[in-house]
Amino acid sequence: EEFLIALPDTPVDQARKMAERVRDIVQNTPLSIGAGKMPVGVTLSIGVALGTGDDCDVTDVIERADAALYDSKSSGRNAVTLARTAA
Secondary structure, X not given: OOOOOOOOOOOHHHHHHXXXXXXXXXXXXXXXXXXXXXXXXXXOOEXXXXXXXXXXXXXXXXXXXXXXXXXXXXXXXXXXXXXXOOO
């Protein structure tokens, strides 16, 4: 599944730290499915993109975050990747 978290007025370094914190919590919290079943480990791949200014194009920010997400997945998963800045 894919989810979007918007962090208005958040500098990119703080957004990256928040994403790392979420990734770490999920990684270190095994998911128990059914009684007597072994816990299953879950990991996250996260893309972080920054949008600034009054003329910020939300669609562009989402597309860049999505591309960064896929960079995280293709580089081994369970990672946070910062998106390239807007052109």
